[in-house]
Amino acid sequence: MGFKSLMSRLVQIDRRWIFLAMALVVAAALLMDLKMPVTVSQDVRRAYQLIDSLPAGTPVLFSWDYDPGSMPELHPLAEAMLRHAMSKNLKVVMMGHWVTGIPLIERQIAGVIRRDFPDKKYGTDYVNLGYKSGQYVVVVSMAQNIYDAFPQDYYRNRTDTLPLMRRVRSLKDLAAVVSFSAGDPGLLMWIQYAWQRFRVPVTGGCTAVSAPEFSAYLQSNQLQGLMGGMRGAAEYEILIGRPGQAATGMSAQSLGHFLIIAFIVIGNIAYFATRKRKEGK
Amino acid sequence: MKKTLPLIITFLAGFYMILAFFVPHHAVAASAQEMQSWEIIIVAFTLVLGIGNLIQVHAAKIRQRQAGWPYSLVLLACLVGMMIIGLGWGINEGTAYYWLYDNVMAPLSAAMFSLLAFFIASAAYRAFRARNKEATLLLVAAVIIMVGRIPLGNHLWQHLPWVGSRFPGALESLTQWIMDIPNAAGQRGIKIGAALGAVSMALRMMLGIERSYLTTGGGS
Numbered sequence: 001m002g003f004k005s006l007m008s009r010l011v012q013i014d015r016r017w018i019f020l021a022m023a024l025v026v027a028a029a030l031l032m033d034l035k036m037p038v039t040v041s042q043d044v045r046r047a048y049q050l051i052d053s054l055p056a057g058t059p060v061l062f063s064w065d066y067d068p069g070s071m072p073e074l075h076p077l078a079e080a081m082l083r084h085a086m087s088k089n090l091k092v093v094m095m096g097h098w099v100t101g102i103p104l105i106e107r108q109i110a111g112v113i114r115r116d117f118p119d120k121k122y123g124t125d126y127v128n129l130g131y132k133s134g135q136y137v138v139v140v141s142m143a144q145n146i147y148d149a150f151p152q153d154y155y156r157n158r159t160d161t162l163p164l165m166r167r168v169r170s171l172k173d174l175a176a177v178v179s180f181s182a183g184d185p186g187l188l189m190w191i192q193y194a195w196q197r198f199r200v201p202v203t204g205g206c207t208a209v210s211a212p213e214f215s216a217y218l219q220s221n222q223l224q225g226l227m228g229g230m231r232g233a234a235e236y237e238i239l240i241g242r243p244g245q246a247a248t249g250m251s252a253q254s255l256g257h258f259l260i261i262a263f264i265v266i267g268n269i270a271y272f273a274t275r276k277r278k279e280g281k
Numbered sequence: 282m283k284k285t286l287p288l289i290i291t292f293l294a295g296f297y298m299i300l301a302f303f304v305p306h307h308a309v310a311a312s313a314q315e316m317q318s319w320e321i322i323i324v325a326f327t328l329v330l331g332i333g334n335l336i337q338v339h340a341a342k343i344r345q346r347q348a349g350w351p352y353s354l355v356l357l358a359c360l361v362g363m364m365i366i367g368l369g370w371g372i373n374e375g376t377a378y379y380w381l382y383d384n385v386m387a388p389l390s391a392a393m394f395s396l397l398a399f400f401i402a403s404a405a406y407r408a409f410r411a412r413n414k415e416a417t418l419l420l421v422a423a424v425i426i427m428v429g430r431i432p433l434g435n436h437l438w439q440h441l442p443w444v445g446s447r448f449p450g451a452l453e454s455l456t457q458w459i460m461d462i463p464n465a466a467g468q469r470g471i472k473i474g475a476a477l478g479a480v481s482m483a484l485r486m487m488l489g490i491e492r493s494y495l496t497t498g499g500g501s
Contacts, residue, residue, distance in 0.1 A: 036433050038432045215464050216468050
């Protein structure tokens with residue numbers, strides 16, 4: 001088989017071979033538990049420093065703005081940040097703007113707080129407000145009076161009876177908002193309302209695909225640091241000294257990226273080789 | 282009257298919320314807060330409307346045995362099943378609802394999202410071609426970002442003969458430059474354009490020029 005006929009066959013390759021190659025590369029990286037050196041970017045360091053600089057006992061808001069679809073990418077990120085906040089003895093108010101993502105908060109309470117911080121008490125150290133429809137209206141309403149926006153928490157306790165919530169009457173009583181965002185409503189909405197209207201510092205994480213959207217907000221300091229996708233989570237895990245799911249996932253992502261680049265290169269070589277042949281004819 | 286009354290309500294509600302933004306007086310803030318509470322309630326009702334619409338569309342599809350009707354049946358069965366389980370036995374940890382969420386919905390949703398990797402790989406192979414100058418520029422920028430955004434890329438760059446030792450941080454700097462300058466500039470343009478569009482659309486609706494939201498179709 002000559003070079004040109006090989007290229008011609010490559011152009012028409014069955015896409016199931018591509019799927020198989022991707023599956024093998026990702027599975028091999030995960031099964032072999034490869035760890036790759038991760039350097040911490042400035043954006044992730046800023047997010048870390050915002051949380052790290054807060055004194056113990058300071059209330060912060062964590063918003064789970066994603067659903068199970070984005071869980072593989074955003075869950076490690078939320079876990080690393082929640083673990084950091086708990087180890088710093090911050091008081092965490094939890095909520096979410098995606099109705100199908102609220103049970104994920106429960107999952108992280110079980111996986112991080114109850115397992116690794118058993119001395120933390122619900123109502124005093126952390127609160128789960130759950131979901132409220134209304135998106136930005138909820139944010140504005142929280143800034144006026146949080147008890148109006150959330151009269152009850154996720155477990156149907158009256159919000160104003162919880163010791164932590166007696167200190168947090170408004171969004172403005174929170175030192176920072178942290179959003180884990182898979183789209184809209186999410187991080188952008190928090191920047192536009194929590195920071196822009198009420199001057200509550202905002203940070204958080206988003207899926208890698210939406211990270212470029214936030215470059216302008218990072219430059220203007222409307223966003224205090226950002227963790228973009230799995231890499232952001234891996235960097236945060238390094239900063240808190242506990243490499244976990246994201247660090248392992250980065251190896252699969254790294255190899256996946258290289259495979260895609262290899263496909264692009266092969267696809268282009270095949271394209272130009274066959275194009276020249278057609279032109280030659 | 283059917284059209285005039287909604288137009289008057291839209292104008293008054295829009296105007297009052299703009300006023301509340303600029304007037305910090307307690308009376309204005311309190312009434313604006315009340316209106317925001319109404320909005321939360323109205324938005325909650327749209328969920329009910331959405332469910333009603335979903336049932337109507339898929340029930341008709343099943344009745345008429347249209348193509349793919351078994352999928353509609355599965356959808357309605359899941360919708361009704363989850364609602365009954367959630368309303369009857371609660372949604373917290375330890376309930377049947379939570380078990381179904383954790384073991385059915387979460388893995389299925391994550392699997393759907395994961396399929397993206399396979400489609401991106403296939404699309405990159407078939408469509409990402411240097412056909413012209415613009416496509417080549419996009420392709421080169423994409424490859425730099427893909428390599429520069431992963432630890433392995435920077436690690437390999439530093440071990441490249443000649444360039445790696447002379448310019449160890451060049452790939453990372455170039456990646457950051459693409460994100461900070463051309464990307465941020467483009468994003469800003471898009472955001473400013475979208476914001477101006479949103480403001481003009483809001484004004485058109487408040488002033489009654491844009492009326493398509495009052496009907497099931499058609500324009501202003």
